[in-house]
Amino acid sequence: MLPKNFYKLALLLSFLMVTMLSCRNKNNEFSAGTWRATIKNESGTEVPFNFEVTDSSGVKKLYILNADDRLLVDDIQVSNDSVTIRLPLFDSEIKAALTSDGFTGKWIRHLVDNDISMEINAQKNTDYRFFKDDPDAPNQLSGRWSTTIVSQDNQDTTIAVGEFRQEKSRVTGSFLTSTGDYRFLEGAVSSGRLFLSAFDGSNCMLFTGTINGNTITEGKFYSGLATVRNWSARKDEQAILPDAYTLTNLKPGYSSLEFRFPDLDGNQTSLKDPRYKGKVVIVSFLGSWCPNCMDETAYLTNFYKEYKDKGVEVIGLAYERTNDTERSKKSLEQLRKRFHVSYPILLTGYTNKEVLKSMPELSEFKAFPTTIIIDKQGKVNKIHTGFSGPGTGKHYTEYINEFENHINKLLTAK
Template sequence: MKIFRFLPALLIPLVFLAGCAKPQLQTGIWRGALKTASGNEIPFNFEITDTAGKKQMTIFNGSERFKVTDVNIKGDSVAIKMPLFDSEFKLKIEKDVLIGKWIKHLADSDAVLNFNAFHNEDWRFKTQSKPSADISGRWATTFGAAEDTSFAVGEFKQQGAKITGTFLTTTGDYRFLEGVVSGDSLYLSAFDGGNAYLFMAKVSGDKIIGGKRYAGKSGYKEWTAVKDNNAKLPDAYSLTALKPGFKKLAFTFNDLNGKNVSLSDERFKNKVVIVQIMGSWCPNCMDETVYMVNYYKKYQPKGVEIVGLAYERTTDFARSQKALQHLKERFDIPYPLLITGYTPATGEPAKSLPMLDKVLGFPTTIIIDKKGDVRKIHTGFSGPGTGEHYIEFITEFEKLTNDLLAEK
């Protein structure tokens, strides 16, 4: 009987320890949502996994799987540092919920959005009713209102209620969008650590009306679209050019080690040279860089060189160096990245390269022949989220490379 009298006393510390057990970041699927200044949620899904006792995060957008390895847990606090784009999450664990903020570090300020996430929720948008339309196909899209408008081409695939796709613009694409059609309502979103987007609209026959696009903390634009299988953008090679009287490009900037690199250096002579105007903050530049790394491995032995000209959000060399070093390590970039000291602000890239008439967007890619003459300038980049357009770009770009290599 004495044994039974002692049992309650023995259980007391066990109950106490269970009640004081530190919260755990649960592995599995989560639904996260960023709250914009307008009060709307930008949802996305992610997975937490445990690899050798270390937590990792994988963000889902359509077919993309974006891995984040810098996940640190201390007590009930979780700090997640995005590998690119200079942003981070600072969160608290409350049972199966994460609550906190996403912080995007800009040049001289921070953009901060409230964030929450729920464990074991694999839905992005709930469908209240069966879709009344199938938006698969190509859509001529207008963003903005009155005189402040821009043209894009929406391309989507729909299976049941689920949609994947993107919008192509002259300066790049919106990467991997994912969402649903519920009744006559369309919802799409994406988050990649650099950009956060929410699209909402109504589908009416061959038109999309009343569209609203929320970007980041406070970005907002209206949009509409019309079904048009022939919709297309202007030729990406026609948007930027050298000023009259110029045939060549010239520059000297510092690499990540502070060493001067010039286009007149020996390594670029008698080579086909690709000049990549880019920035570590730019998701389309990330997509282009992934392609360029593989392209360089294939074509560098044949006589091609690449050099990246970085236009960071700050003119501070050390901050730019740190951001670009992360980019270099993430994608194992074998070619030089140069810190121009200029920002991506309107007019700055063209100011740094005065022989260019303008730089409309990031990335911009300049193709130089073996004689040092600029042969083509390509604005924007259609990444893997654009499907066949990505394949078309690769085919055309590599044909151009082969033609230039064959020239005497």
């Protein structure tokens, strides 16, 4: 027979083990609040960003924070001491082990033929991005900057315009190019150095540079796993880019488009359908993999709600990165659900490299998104390359105003 003290000791040990496990799980929880994360690229450089976790009756949501943008992520699974965060739209996810002060794991991008993973670490209850302190700094970044971004081998050059806003040491803004923008960038100035970063589930980006009065030199641009480019800029309030309406054109002898593709519900759709006769039609070339396309889709969804009863139709032509119909359809269904798209999105069956195969009327195709405006007679009226999203501030507003004014003129034209 065992002594009475043995049972008391066993009971005490059981209680202590349960208590320790309870405390461990509580300390390692995916708790509500603002977090700071860093993604490490191939060179060992860390790209920081912030996110906010909310918890309502046990349902967790996450918002990725880049300047004024709050990207909702609501597919989160917490199991014991691990968390899986599936990012919307871009077929990527974070798999991490929870620790007492945050988590450590991998950000994984699922590409067509392979997966790319990068180390990610995060700290809970941490709201700074680059530096803990926010000291006053000279207002030297606010304004417009003529920018050149060059590949390491000097074979590829991008001309851009930087638009920055500085408050104390915090800097927000974006780079505009003739084919789109770098969306919402956020960072800081410290000791004469500029730091800007962004993460949206599709890519992680980091810009660094040395500020010398009205110039920025020694710039490095890190993108994704391994891309590194050099960049420089000079302050120039008159800096401009080529007219986005002149970059893509029809071949001589063509004045209209012809296509027939199925929508996501299997319905064959053509510009010759009665639905489009006598209407102004917006044709948007997009891909679920394209962040700028997401900005345009968000805008066109609201635009269509306002203009569909005025005689305007919108068609999305989707060019995915694979010919796998089911995989493409799944990605586009997520896009349609995410933005509540009520106009048809067509599965072209072509990849993003094969636009000209599907559209022989086009003489060239520069970038996604590209938007073609068709008048009430069925003729191509204008072709706009790229999209300046909300991260570009006034340029987004100016483009939207110009676009809608032009559509209104086409609607009233005889």
